[in-house]
Amino acid sequence: MGGVTEAGAMENAEELFRVAVIGSGNWGSVAAKLIASNTVKQSMFHDEVRMWVFEETLPNGRKLSETINQENENVKYLPGIKLGSNVVADPDLLNSVKEVNMLVFVTPHQFVEGICKRLVGNIRPDAEAISLIKGMEVKTEGPCMISKLISEMLSVNCCVLMGANIANEIAVEKFSEATIGYRQDKEAAQRWARLFSTPYFLVSAVPDVEGVELCGTLKNVVAIAAGLVDGLDMGNNTKAAIMRIGLREMKAFSKLLFSSVKDSTFFESCGVADLITTCLGGRNRRVAEAFARSGGKRSFDELETELLQGQKLQGVSTAKEVYEVLRNRGWQSLFPLFTTVHEISIGLLPPTAIVEYSEHARNLNLLQGAVQLH
Amino acid sequence: MGGVTEAGAMENAEELFRVAVIGSGNWGSVAAKLIASNTVKQSMFHDEVRMWVFEETLPNGRKLSETINQENENVKYLPGIKLGSNVVADPDLLNSVKEVNMLVFVTPHQFVEGICKRLVGNIRPDAEAISLIKGMEVKTEGPCMISKLISEMLSVNCCVLMGANIANEIAVEKFSEATIGYRQDKEAAQRWARLFSTPYFLVSAVPDVEGVELCGTLKNVVAIAAGLVDGLDMGNNTKAAIMRIGLREMKAFSKLLFSSVKDSTFFESCGVADLITTCLGGRNRRVAEAFARSGGKRSFDELETELLQGQKLQGVSTAKEVYEVLRNRGWQSLFPLFTTVHEISIGLLPPTAIVEYSEHARNLNLLQGAVQLH
Numbered sequence: 091m092g093g094v095t096e097a098g099a100m101e102n103a104e105e106l107f108r109v110a111v112i113g114s115g116n117w118g119s120v121a122a123k124l125i126a127s128n129t130v131k132q133s134m135f136h137d138e139v140r141m142w143v144f145e146e147t148l149p150n151g152r153k154l155s156e157t158i159n160q161e162n163e164n165v166k167y168l169p170g171i172k173l174g175s176n177v178v179a180d181p182d183l184l185n186s187v188k189e190v191n192m193l194v195f196v197t198p199h200q201f202v203e204g205i206c207k208r209l210v211g212n213i214r215p216d217a218e219a220i221s222l223i224k225g226m227e228v229k230t231e232g233p234c235m236i237s238k239l240i241s242e243m244l245s246v247n248c249c250v251l252m253g254a255n256i257a258n259e260i261a262v263e264k265f266s267e268a269t270i271g272y273r274q275d276k277e278a279a280q281r282w283a284r285l286f287s288t289p290y291f292l293v294s295a296v297p298d299v300e301g302v303e304l305c306g307t308l309k310n311v312v313a314i315a316a317g318l319v320d321g322l323d324m325g326n327n328t329k330a331a332i333m334r335i336g337l338r339e340m341k342a343f344s345k346l347l348f349s350s351v352k353d354s355t356f357f358e359s360c361g362v363a364d365l366i367t368t369c370l371g372g373r374n375r376r377v378a379e380a381f382a383r384s385g386g387k388r389s390f391d392e393l394e395t396e397l398l399q400g401q402k403l404q405g406v407s408t409a410k411e412v413y414e415v416l417r418n419r420g421w422q423s424l425f426p427l428f429t430t431v432h433e434i435s436i437g438l439l440p441p442t443a444i445v446e447y448s449e450h451a452r453n454l455n456l457l458q459g460a461v462q463l464h
Numbered sequence: 465m466g467g468v469t470e471a472g473a474m475e476n477a478e479e480l481f482r483v484a485v486i487g488s489g490n491w492g493s494v495a496a497k498l499i500a501s502n503t504v505k506q507s508m509f510h511d512e513v514r515m516w517v518f519e520e521t522l523p524n525g526r527k528l529s530e531t532i533n534q535e536n537e538n539v540k541y542l543p544g545i546k547l548g549s550n551v552v553a554d555p556d557l558l559n560s561v562k563e564v565n566m567l568v569f570v571t572p573h574q575f576v577e578g579i580c581k582r583l584v585g586n587i588r589p590d591a592e593a594i595s596l597i598k599g600m601e602v603k604t605e606g607p608c609m610i611s612k613l614i615s616e617m618l619s620v621n622c623c624v625l626m627g628a629n630i631a632n633e634i635a636v637e638k639f640s641e642a643t644i645g646y647r648q649d650k651e652a653a654q655r656w657a658r659l660f661s662t663p664y665f666l667v668s669a670v671p672d673v674e675g676v677e678l679c680g681t682l683k684n685v686v687a688i689a690a691g692l693v694d695g696l697d698m699g700n701n702t703k704a705a706i707m708r709i710g711l712r713e714m715k716a717f718s719k720l721l722f723s724s725v726k727d728s729t730f731f732e733s734c735g736v737a738d739l740i741t742t743c744l745g746g747r748n749r750r751v752a753e754a755f756a757r758s759g760g761k762r763s764f765d766e767l768e769t770e771l772l773q774g775q776k777l778q779g780v781s782t783a784k785e786v787y788e789v790l791r792n793r794g795w796q797s798l799f800p801l802f803t804t805v806h807e808i809s810i811g812l813l814p815p816t817a818i819v820e821y822s823e824h825a826r827n828l829n830l831l832q833g834a835v836q837l838h
């Protein structure tokens with residue numbers, strides 16, 4: 091009888107799932123648009139989608155949050171796209187999560203810890219979280235998973251959503267996919283999938299948080315390698331080989347760090363598809379191409395400043411972080427591509443070293459052996 | 465004691481492995497070059513590499529085989545590249561395989577049966593074969609594997625070598641990889657790997673002939689899909705998603721046909737890397753792009769004639785063959801991408817259908833279930 095009562099309660103308006111998007115940059119705004127299109131259609135969700143905005147004053151003197159609410163558009167980070175009239179921007183973090191039980195984190199990764207500190211004690215006890223944040227840090231003692239940080243600081247279950255997701259392409263409703271990684275709670279993962287899925291944005295869920303989340307970070311190291319190949323004018327054949335070796339090292343590295351990581355995750359959107367997108371068009375690829383064209387004579391820092399107008403390059407710093415882990419554990423020879431990317435980026439090796447793997451061929455067999463131990 | 469004698473016999477000159485390359489087109493010539501660079505260096509192989517040439521008279525009146533032997537270059541199919549002075553072209557098929565115990569097949573696939581008929585009874589009983597031929601036919605009763613055809617007609621063990629192998633890029637020694645698929649004889653596979661591997665051409669062997677060989681054919685269907693996305697100007701995000709869905713269908717189709725096929729094969733060069741190369745630069749992609757740009761108004765046949773100067777498009781015919789298998793077995797709804805490529809190519813659906821998968825989302829879950837049955 092208790093079960094029936096609970097099921098009945100789910101239908102009450104007060105038991106609807108309420109969503110807040112924490113972050114309002116380019117990807118955060120697209121996420122809010124995707125979510126808002128679903129909450130109005132699916133009865134399990136409350137229509138309103140709260141979006142926490144890190145307040146800014148625009149050149150015209152207006153506040154960003156007010157503009158979003160008046161024009162239903164993030165004029166600064168996603169101009170020209172209507173978010174849905176049910177998206178409500180709020181510059182007050184704690185007010186934005188009031189009554190909310192589905193928290194979507196989509197801020198730059200360096201802000202997560204500070205945000206979580208402020209949220210402790212101010213969220214619903216039954217809240218669930220999901221992180222859309224790519225590019226966590228890989229510390230010597232292991233990667234600092236954003237989902238784990240959120241989960242531990244807020245005592246909530248935290249999934250991740252990653253994939254081949256160029257925000258501006260999804261904003262104009264071009265077909266795309268994404269992968270949700272979850273730990274145990276499949277039902278929560280399916281709820282997140284329902285919240286994000288649209289006819290042009292297909293979401294599937296896999297029980298592998300770490301694998302999915304590591305894909306989103308490690309792909310940037312491979313994109314540096316792919317960019318070097320482009321800059322050396324080596325052609326598609328070599329580029330494909332380098333991307334494949336990169337994918338293998340992503341898989342092997344993730345599995346050595348977390349024995350729970352599954353091979354199949356790398357066939358998902360977060361794996362092979364995001365890698366392809368990033369190696370074809372991303373900014374890591376672009377700066378690495380320019381680096382190789384300069385013969386390694388100009389530094390990544392210099393090229394980043396020149397080419398990216400203030401956007402930051404994650405691949406080079408991730409390569410450094412990964413290298414520290416490899417050195418610390420004596421795994422360098424098992425990961426020739428990751429190792430070589432870092433050594434090229436600091437000028438220890440010339441850009442052409444990215445395609446010199448024959449001496450590593452035996453080590454690659456060792457790697458397969460090492461990974462099969464798990 | 466017998467073992468010692470056998471090992472000793474291996475060192476005798478008469479027991480050296482002798483190689484013939486059957487075929488002398490673009491890829492066959494590059495294969496001969498790779499092999500010839502190894503046979504002179506490795507003592508287990510006889511230096512000389514025989515290459516069977518389908519004789520042609522060149523515009524200057526000279527015979528192709530004579531020109532190859534005089535200039536050490538295939539002036540018609542691989543101009544500008546020295547093959548190695550130990551490559552000996554021979555227009556006589558049976559003479560070219562005399563004393564040979566390693567047969568490398570690299571002809572257009574429609575010639576294999578006729579060649580094998582002529583070879584029956586004229587090869588060494590201890591001969592081994594390898595097929596470099598991509599694009600076998602997929603008949604309604606199942607794929608007609610070239611390796612199986614060779615193996616059964618000649619009663620020999622037959623491996624395959626596939627991968628992201630654009631002949632002209634490997635000819636100029638740009639870094640690349642390849643995958644050997646073998647059935648049981650790991651020792652034979654390792655010997656083939658030694659015959660082909662160079663510092664710029666890394667070869668690994670996996671015990672999955674069917675998986676490796678099917679990759680080489682099915683990728684062309686995915687390349688048609690990728691070309692359509694290019695022609696629709698959908699961007700890298702969508703293209704990556706379509707390539708990923710294509711890879712998944714390649715894997716699922718192969719596994720449904722052969723329960724022995726391994727997931728890991730699709731992470732090898734023959735899988736993800738060859739798919740990337742083919743979807744970035746191949747001719748299937750190119751013609752499909754033109755098809756989509758015409759809004760599907762011009763036929764594939766017409767565009768093939770216009771764009772490819774006599775080269776043939778394999779993706780469209782493979783898509784048709786695959787479709788027949790799917791229809792015959794009632795699997796169409798499990799393979800939305802393969803099915804859609806065919807239906808677009810015959811004008812039943814518009815090119816835009818390539819990115820309309822939401823209705824298939826449930827079927828994709830069915831597919832995962834079906835494949836997990838194996």
